[in-house]
Amino acid sequence: MAFTTTKSAFWKGMRDSAPFLLVSGPFGLLFGVLAGEAGLNVADALAFSLAVFAGSAQFTALQLLQENTPIMIVLISALAVNLRVAMYSASLTPYLGDAPLWQRACAAYLVVDQSYALSVVKFETEPEMTVPQRMAYFFGTNGLVAPGWMIATLTGALVGAQIPASWGLDFVLPLAFLAMIGPMLRTPAHLVACFTAIVVSLPAILMPYNLGLIVAGLAGMMAGAQAELWFERRLAVQAGTQQANKQETPS
Amino acid sequence: MNGFTPGELWFVIIGLALGSFGLRFAFIGFMGGRPMPDWLMRHLRYTAVAIIPALVAPLVVWPSTTGGAPSLPHLAVAALTFVVGYLTRNVLWALLSGVSGFLLLFYLAA
Numbered sequence: 001m002a003f004t005t006t007k008s009a010f011w012k013g014m015r016d017s018a019p020f021l022l023v024s025g026p027f028g029l030l031f032g033v034l035a036g037e038a039g040l041n042v043a044d045a046l047a048f049s050l051a052v053f054a055g056s057a058q059f060t061a062l063q064l065l066q067e068n069t070p071i072m073i074v075l076i077s078a079l080a081v082n083l084r085v086a087m088y089s090a091s092l093t094p095y096l097g098d099a100p101l102w103q104r105a106c107a108a109y110l111v112v113d114q115s116y117a118l119s120v121v122k123f124e125t126e127p128e129m130t131v132p133q134r135m136a137y138f139f140g141t142n143g144l145v146a147p148g149w150m151i152a153t154l155t156g157a158l159v160g161a162q163i164p165a166s167w168g169l170d171f172v173l174p175l176a177f178l179a180m181i182g183p184m185l186r187t188p189a190h191l192v193a194c195f196t197a198i199v200v201s202l203p204a205i206l207m208p209y210n211l212g213l214i215v216a217g218l219a220g221m222m223a224g225a226q227a228e229l230w231f232e233r234r235l236a237v238q239a240g241t242q243q244a245n246k247q248e249t250p251s
Numbered sequence: 252m253n254g255f256t257p258g259e260l261w262f263v264i265i266g267l268a269l270g271s272f273g274l275r276f277a278f279i280g281f282m283g284g285r286p287m288p289d290w291l292m293r294h295l296r297y298t299a300v301a302i303i304p305a306l307v308a309p310l311v312v313w314p315s316t317t318g319g320a321p322s323l324p325h326l327a328v329a330a331l332t333f334v335v336g337y338l339t340r341n342v343l344w345a346l347l348s349g350v351s352g353f354l355l356l357f358y359l360a361a
Contacts, residue, residue: 023342044260051268056299060306061263068254074263077306079270083298090278090292097279108276168316168360171325172353174307175332179345181307182336184300193297194304201305202312213305220301225293 006136009129013118013140020114021148027055028149030176031062032156037169038066045157049150053109056180057082063173069210077213088116095123096138098131107138115141188231193224324359328352 028049035045052058061078069077088111096107118141123134163169185191197220204212311329313319331352336345 026343026346040260044264048264051264052271054267054271056303057267057271060302061267063306063310065255065260065263071255071259071262071266075266075270077302078263078267079274080298081302081306082271082274083295085271086274086277087292087295089275093278101280104279105276108279109272111275111279167357170315171310171328171356172350174310174314174329175349175353176346177303177307178311178329178332179336179342179349181300181303182333182338182345183340183342184303185337190297190300193301197301197305198308201308204305205309205313212309213302216305216308217298217302220305221294221297224297224301225290228293228296 006130006132009133009136010140010143013122013137014143016118016122017114017141017143017145020118020145024055024114024145024149025152027176028152029156029159030172031055031058032153032158033160033163034059034062034156034169034173035153036157036160037163037165038062040157042154042157042161045160046150046154049153053146053149054082054085054112055149056177059173059176064210064213066170067210073210073214077210077217080214080217085111085116088113088120091120092116092123092138095119095134096131099135103135107135110139110142110146112142112145114145187228189224189227192227193220196220196223324356328356 031049032045035048036042040048048058052061057078060081061074064074064077065071089108092107092111096104099107115138119134119138122137123129129137181194185194197216200219201212201216204216206212207215307329311326312321314322314325317325328349332345332349335348336342339345
């Protein structure tokens with residue numbers, strides 16, 4: 001029956017997502033610890049994770065808050081880091097767009113790197129899935145990761161309150177971000193975006209209100225987009241000359 | 252040490268919650284199947300790989316733990332974390348090497 005198959009889709013999603021606990025667990029823990037270091041109490045830290053549920057945006061906001069950044073800049077920067085979820089949402093729409101509004105609203109809250117990556121591959125490879133089954137699978141991918149993120153934040157915040165500031169834990173945050181960046185750099189255009197942003201960000205710290213971050217980020221995005229066009233054009237030219245060569249030597 | 256008031260913190264938490272939800276709901280909720288303009292998607296693809304490095308680079312070059320003085324050990328640990336992540340394509344290995352490097356820094360300083 002339909003009910004049992006949606007149910008099994010949920011469990012399948014949950015099983016597929018289990019390995020991601022190894023990633024979201026440590027990062028949630030780290031967020032809790034750093035939030036404690038920054039002066040957030042346990043309830044603040046947990047509320048932060050519950051309300052926002054977006055690791056990189058949470059880390060960004062936490063860092064900028066400690067640098068006395070004007071709060072509008074904190075918000076804009078953290079949301080900019082999270083712009084990619086808008087892309088995920090756009091790419092899930094063809095698969096989930098026909099579900100009831102309340103389900104889509106719940107699903108929207110749960111769009112994160114893990115749930116998106118697992119679901120989009122599943123939906124592409126199994127086009128016969130019904131919309132309720134897809135929705136069940138999508139919710140399943142968050143069945144462990146979302147509670148795991150909250151529990152890890154809570155644990156981290158409880159532990160973090162005991163750690164003295166002299167440990168210099170501040171430096172773990174850039175390290176956490178660096179760990180995330182490496183695996184994201186899949187194409188030459190990604191590398192161009194990344195290194196342009198780095199080069200611009202260093203002199204840009206002289207700009208007031210931490211605006212340098214936004215300027216460097218935009219510079220990186222534009223460089224990445226232009227590089228993508230350039231690489232595409234070069235590939236097209238190469239393919240064209242190869243074809244021309246073949247035609248000249250019809251052996 | 253913390254340069255923000257509880258009011259500012261809650262403003263950021265609530266603003267981020269609404270903003271992040273808005274970003275996630277924008278397309279699933281409103282757009283339906285309408286396609287987005289190519290130039291916009293092309294720029295959006297590079298947000299994370301541009302903004303995150305832009306945030307991190309100054310923190311690595313002028314670490315707050317040394318009071319902002321450039322430090323070769325910090326730079327080395329940061330480079331290690333990045334390179335491990337890039338080569339293994341695995342966040343967890345990168346984070347592990349970063350944390351090990353950090354512990355090394357910690358013991359060197361103590």
